[in-house]
Amino acid sequence: MKTAINKSASKGGSAREEGRSSATETIYVGLDWGTNTSCLMSAAQASAETTVSLQEKIPTVVGYAAENVLNRVLPGDAKVLFGQEALAHKLYLSIVRPLQGGVIHDLPSARLFAQHLRDRLKAGDREVRAVIGMPASSDLAARENARKAVQGVFDKIIFVPEPFLAALGYRDDARVSEGKYQDPVANSLYIDIGAGSTDVCLVQGHYPTADDQLSEPFAGDAVDQIILDGILAAYPDCGLTPARVRDIKEQHSFVLAKDAATPAVATVMVGGKVKKLDVTDQVGAGCEALLQKVFEMTRELIARADADSVSELLQNIIVTGGGSLIKGFGVALQTKLLEEGFENPRVRVLGENYKDYVARGALKAARQAKDRHWQNLLG
Amino acid sequence: MSSTTTPSPVQTANPRYLWNEIVRWTFEACILRKEGREAKVAPLLQERLPELIRAWSSRCGLPAAACREQLTSLFSRVQESVELGFMQQRMIVNEVCARLGEQPKGARWPIPAQALGLRREVAIDNVSDMLDALGEAEFESMGEAILPVRRATQLPRELFAPEAEPSAAEAALA
Numbered sequence: 001m002k003t004a005i006n007k008s009a010s011k012g013g014s015a016r017e018e019g020r021s022s023a024t025e026t027i028y029v030g031l032d033w034g035t036n037t038s039c040l041m042s043a044a045q046a047s048a049e050t051t052v053s054l055q056e057k058i059p060t061v062v063g064y065a066a067e068n069v070l071n072r073v074l075p076g077d078a079k080v081l082f083g084q085e086a087l088a089h090k091l092y093l094s095i096v097r098p099l100q101g102g103v104i105h106d107l108p109s110a111r112l113f114a115q116h117l118r119d120r121l122k123a124g125d126r127e128v129r130a131v132i133g134m135p136a137s138s139d140l141a142a143r144e145n146a147r148k149a150v151q152g153v154f155d156k157i158i159f160v161p162e163p164f165l166a167a168l169g170y171r172d173d174a175r176v177s178e179g180k181y182q183d184p185v186a187n188s189l190y191i192d193i194g195a196g197s198t199d200v201c202l203v204q205g206h207y208p209t210a211d212d213q214l215s216e217p218f219a220g221d222a223v224d225q226i227i228l229d230g231i232l233a234a235y236p237d238c239g240l241t242p243a244r245v246r247d248i249k250e251q252h253s254f255v256l257a258k259d260a261a262t263p264a265v266a267t268v269m270v271g272g273k274v275k276k277l278d279v280t281d282q283v284g285a286g287c288e289a290l291l292q293k294v295f296e297m298t299r300e301l302i303a304r305a306d307a308d309s310v311s312e313l314l315q316n317i318i319v320t321g322g323g324s325l326i327k328g329f330g331v332a333l334q335t336k337l338l339e340e341g342f343e344n345p346r347v348r349v350l351g352e353n354y355k356d357y358v359a360r361g362a363l364k365a366a367r368q369a370k371d372r373h374w375q376n377l378l379g
Numbered sequence: 380m381s382s383t384t385t386p387s388p389v390q391t392a393n394p395r396y397l398w399n400e401i402v403r404w405t406f407e408a409c410i411l412r413k414e415g416r417e418a419k420v421a422p423l424l425q426e427r428l429p430e431l432i433r434a435w436s437s438r439c440g441l442p443a444a445a446c447r448e449q450l451t452s453l454f455s456r457v458q459e460s461v462e463l464g465f466m467q468q469r470m471i472v473n474e475v476c477a478r479l480g481e482q483p484k485g486a487r488w489p490i491p492a493q494a495l496g497l498r499r500e501v502a503i504d505n506v507s508d509m510l511d512a513l514g515e516a517e518f519e520s521m522g523e524a525i526l527p528v529r530r531a532t533q534l535p536r537e538l539f540a541p542e543a544e545p546s547a548a549e550a551a552l553a
């Protein structure tokens with residue numbers, strides 16, 4: 001089942017040589033393949049339930065070396081670099097983001113990236129089975145593309161909607177029987193704000209069906225665009241790139257109180273001169289638009305929940321994804337819900353570790369999947 | 380079942396017919412399992428097939444060990460065929476998607492663009508059932524749209540007993 005891509009892309013077949021355990025042992029992988037960042041977790045099949053042997057967050061980028069790049073500028077004179085290493089050397093590389101809106105957009109670089117993930121596992125010749133999170137809204141074509149991207153890289157795969165995996169990953173199985181543990185999947189509303197899409201779903205003891213979820217292609221990337229448009233309207237010659245705008249947003253994002261935010265100052269070249277621009281208002285406008293969208297989606301989904309379940313549901317609104325890191329987001333959403341007349345809502349933000357939950361849930365699912373669930377990938 | 384009740388068709392049928400029914404329902408169970416329709420597989424595995432197998436074993440005239448061997452070989456060959464059919468279906472789906480993907484921008488995607496989701500409720504702690512339900516939904520949308528697995532799968536003809544007239548002994552038994 002190992003194919004050309006395995007041999008060509010792994011540096012000198014090192015991954016194969018590094019495989020230490022027996023070739024018959026299966027490696028389970030949980031993968032959150034994000035537009036912006038991917039999170040990879042793995043464990044050997046025979047390991048204990050809670051063991052995670054590898055856990056990595058990798059920016060989902062592939063960098064192709066420019067033709068004329070000098071020797072020894074890039075590590076190992078590599079032709080292709082990935083993740084953090086690619087970003088660190090971006091001056092000498094042409095950077096490609098294989099995913100857009102949570103789905104594969106550039107198949108060749110997605111395949112190389114997938115191979116890079118496999119190489120990180122140091123799995124050697126062992127069989128690798130991966131459960132991969134997909135946006136709940138991804139369609140048939142998106143799934144076929146994802147399959148093509150991992151064909152010949154992983155041996156067996158299962159695609160599972162990301163909200164399912166987040167719920168699984170966030171639940172602490174060891175504590176479910178404790179009386180005071182509030183089971184986060186008993187009656188909760190999950191909000192996942194990614195780069196390409198915002199997904200809101202009800203988790204009320206069962207996995208969300210189509211009626212229990214909403215997905216909108218409005219998230220971090222859309223915020224970046226609003227900020228960029230606003231900046232360009234004020235400073236038409238500033239030459240800011242979308243990547244730069246994202247950096248500024250991630251450092252200075254805020255909702256609710258402008259006073260509490262650090263002023264967003266962008267250093268740019270205007271007409272050949274270095275200038276410092278205050279873009280706080282533009283950043284605030286982009287973040288506010290996202291807050292409004294999330295609020296509307298949340299309100300709509302609460303209206304779909306069984307009336308008897310709503311008061312408990314309002315106590316368990318969980319916000320995750322990179323967009324949840326906007327300063328003040330949880331409080332702002334809670335305030336909006338309160339102003340709308342919802343009784344005593346409580347919004348929790350999962351924080352910096354949000355990326356782990358989908359991958360952890362995926363690893364849990366991999367351990368519990370039966371043979372019949374795995375899709376064989378033809379090499 | 381007591382000896383006074385009317386015998387079911389399975390109990391009275393000739394062994395060739397019974398064998399072909401076993402092939403047919405084994406195929407059906409494998410296909411349904413591949414489609415993730417576990418709820419429909421259970422009655423086949425727990426009721427229909429055991430009844431057919433019991434009836435066939437008692438009437439085929441083979442020793443028990445030979446019956447077991449023949450059945451084991453049948454199960455693995457049917458599973459292999461379905462697996463192959465499934466892979467062929469995947470290849471065809473890939474091909475269809477690739478061709479449709481090559482269409483000029485704006486051309487309509489003729490297959491329903493189904494989101495990945497469940498069509499029935501599954502309890503959170505039942506990961507296995509959730510995966511079955513996802514499989515069902517995926518197959519319903521994809522298979523129906525392009526090529527049902529059962530049409531992509533060909534069972535080897537030699538698995539079936541020849542459609543000959545039953546022997547005199549079989550006829551007498553029936």
Ligand SMILES: Nc1ncnc2c1ncn2[C@@H]1O[C@H](COP(=O)(O)OP(=O)(O)OP(=O)(O)O)[C@@H](O)[C@H]1O
Binds near residue numbers: 033034101193197320
């Ligand atoms: N501190 C921050 N403030 C505002 N936005 C942020 C912050 N940190 C990250 N983001 C944004 O979050 C988004 C990425 O979120 P996340 O990592 O959940 O997405 P992803 O999984 O890569 O994407 P998707 O789920 O759409 O595939 C990006 O738009 C990023 O700019």
